[in-house]
Amino acid sequence: MTTNNQRKAKVEVRNLTKRFDDLLVLNDISFNVYQGEFLCIVGPTGCGKTTFLNVLCKLIPATAGEILIDGEPANPRKHNLAFVFQEPSTMPWKTVEQNIRFGLEVKKLPEEEIKKRVERMLELVGLKDFRHYYPRQLSASMDQRVVIARAFAMNPDLLLMDEPYGQLDIKLRYYLEDEVIRIWRELKSTVIFVTHNIEEAVYVAERILVLTPKPTTIKAEIKVDLPRPRNFADPEFVRIREQVTEMIKWW
Numbered sequence: 283m284t285t286n287n288q289r290k291a292k293v294e295v296r297n298l299t300k301r302f303d304d305l306l307v308l309n310d311i312s313f314n315v316y317q318g319e320f321l322c323i324v325g326p327t328g329c330g331k332t333t334f335l336n337v338l339c340k341l342i343p344a345t346a347g348e349i350l351i352d353g354e355p356a357n358p359r360k361h362n363l364a365f366v367f368q369e370p371s372t373m374p375w376k377t378v379e380q381n382i383r384f385g386l387e388v389k390k391l392p393e394e395e396i397k398k399r400v401e402r403m404l405e406l407v408g409l410k411d412f413r414h415y416y417p418r419q420l421s422a423s424m425d426q427r428v429v430i431a432r433a434f435a436m437n438p439d440l441l442l443m444d445e446p447y448g449q450l451d452i453k454l455r456y457y458l459e460d461e462v463i464r465i466w467r468e469l470k471s472t473v474i475f476v477t478h479n480i481e482e483a484v485y486v487a488e489r490i491l492v493l494t495p496k497p498t499t500i501k502a503e504i505k506v507d508l509p510r511p512r513n514f515a516d517p518e519f520v521r522i523r524e525q526v527t528e529m530i531k532w533w
């Protein structure tokens with residue numbers, strides 16, 4: 283297995299600090315995300331997970347420090363960033379196929395390339411037969427699969443997922459976690475996945491960053507080197523879950 287020391291850094295977060303007036307949120311945080319890695323970030327409510335993603339996308343400025351993608355300052359105009367959020371985000375006036383095409387059209391990719399990618403994603407998420415359906419005609423899980431397909435279709439430099447399954451029931455959640463892992467492995471994307479759910483983090487992550495309460499620093503980095511699909515009852519799975527839980531008990 284390749285260790286992170288041998289992997290290329292895709293994202294470098296260097297001495298990142300974010301304040302809102304007197305409120306110090308991110309306190310001199312540094313870490314790397316490696317090419318093709320599935321990194322989870324867990325931390326208490328209000329520690330700045332969404333703030334970090336907003337700084338990364340340049341929606342808000344950093345107070346100090348920087349974020350590099352492939353060695354250059356992160357720039358959504360230049361780098362290909364894709365998002366999956368908790369809120370439903372399909373466009374209701376577009377069909378499944380049009381939803382997946384949308385970002386590719388905005389990027390002005392050649393029509394041939396768009397067709398190829400849309401077909402591949404429809405195949406990967408199992409929605410070929412539903413390509414002409416509108417979101418209101420889909421179940422919640424199908425709707426989220428469209429969002430996942432749309433995000434991965436961009437061939438993103440980085441896929442950002444912010445509590446993507448927070449609202450879904452547990453069965454759907456397991457199903458979509460498997461779906462994302464399958465597509466991530468197939469496409470070798472780099473993913474940052476933010477979640478409150480420790481079990482979910484141990485299920486999907488290659489590495490988990492555990493954040494402290496504000497002013498936020500990194501409390502620990504936990505490697506999860508378990509075969510997939512992961513078994514919730516595996517003693518090593520349980521040990522890691524308990525280790526992370528123990529770490530955040532004082533939240």
Ligand SMILES: Nc1ncnc2c1ncn2[C@@H]1O[C@H](COP(=O)(O)OP(=O)(O)OP(=O)(O)O)[C@@H](O)[C@H]1O
Pocket residue numbers: 302305307325326327328329330331332333334
């Ligand atoms: N625009 C803003 N102006 C002032 N304070 C803000 C702003 N945005 C976020 N904050 C504060 O920064 C802190 C971090 O918020 P953020 O939403 O990033 O946390 P989070 O870890 O994503 O929380 P949650 O787990 O609840 O989603 C909070 O205390 C929040 O009140």
